[in-house]
Amino acid sequence: MLFVLYVILVLLALLNVLQWVTRRKRTEQLSYIIDKLHAIMDASSQEQLLLFTEDAEYRKLLIAINRLLEQNRQSEADFARTELAMRKMLANISHDLKTPLTVVLGTIETMNRQPDLPKQERERLVSNVHAKAIEIVELINRFFDLSKLESGDKELPLTRIHMNEICRKNILAYYDLIESEGLSANIDIPDAPLYAWGNVEAIDRVLNNVLSNAIRYGAGGRVIGMKLYEAKDRILIDIWDKGKGIDEREQALIFERMYTLEDSRNKSFQGSGLGLTITKRLVELMDGEIRVESKPNERTVFTIALKRLS
Missing domain, CATH: 1.10.287.130 (Signal transduction histidine kinase, dimerisation/phosphotransfer (DHp) domain)
Structure with missing residues (x-):
């Protein structure tokens, strides 16, 4: 009986020692995590918090902390x-x-x-x-x-838009300018009606901005084009020219606020750098997207995609 009691006491003692060792190890690991985290934050380092541990909860904690660090770096x-x-x-x-x-x-x-x-x-x-x-x-x-x-202060009421009519109206508004510049117009608008989800005022402004840019920067190619078509659940409008184009680096930047092409600060190409930024925001408010592809002196095309309605 005494032997059994002795064994129990030894086991309890060992358990206490094990618990103390575990607590100490956790305290050391936690202190390391805190100190390392402060060091990373103070130095604005790109490091991740690493700790070799078999503790599943600590591994979860490290994953969560590293995610927060990455989000913080992205925010900065x-x-x-x-x-x-x-x-x-x-x-x-x-x-x-x-x-x-x-x-x-x-x-x-x-x-x-x-x-x-x-x-x-x-x-x-x-x-x-x-x-x-x-x-x-x-x-x-x-x-x-x-x-x-x-x-987000500007709201756009969206409705069903007859895209054939709105495209014809906008290209016709520029027809005199196109002729006066000695350009030819390549217009491809189908007879079958195509309908999109959008806002008339916003679409007018989008088309106006893109067409005016095509004439301003693409006049050297002597042709301006507009194509209206459908693909799956989208109505697409291509506005293109064969002018000097946009190099690959600038294609990723032209929709940014106040960005202007290198030539846009000379007398021939003045612009505020806001037109395409406003255009992109308007298209996005209509649940659409706008993109550009360009091969300088061959073909530059802006594609506006809006939600198709039957």
Whole structure:
């Protein structure tokens, strides 16, 4: 009987020792995790938290912590990109506003210094000031539009849209400009009606932005094209040209806020860098997508895809 009691006491003692060793090991591992986590965060390191353990719960904890670290790194990278984009946007806003404002102020100064200007010359200068003032207002409106789209304040009521009619209307609106630029138009709009889920005002603006870009940047190819067609559950619109195109690096950037092609800061290709960003946001609000493919001097095509309705 005493032997059995002795064995029980020994086993209890061993159990206590084992529990103490286990607690100590867990405490050491937990301290290591805490110290290592602080070190990774303080150094903004790309390391992961590694610990060799047979404890299943600790392994789960490490997986969860590493996921949080990765999400934190992604958030920091996103913030850095956003901050860089905001700085570039402010620089471009300053540039785009400064140019017409300089013209306005210069013209007004000329008129003030020369009060005896001939009537015809004064009217010409006033007309220039008016045109530049409209340009400034339109630019500010685009900034506000983008702000509303990105903040979610702008709602688009969606309905069934007859895409054949809306495509014809938009390409016809540019027909005089296409002819005056000496371009040919290749239009492929089927007779059979195609319907999409969208917003008329938004689609008009999307097509207007893409068509104006095709004419501005693709006029060197001497042809502008539009094709309307369906594929599975989508209605697709291709707007294409055979101009100088967009190189592969820029194709991934042209929909970003305030991004402009290298030529867009010279006198021939002025732009705010907002048109395609607004276009992309509008398409996304209609549950659609827009993409671009380009082979410089061969073919550049913007494809707008919207949900097809029967």
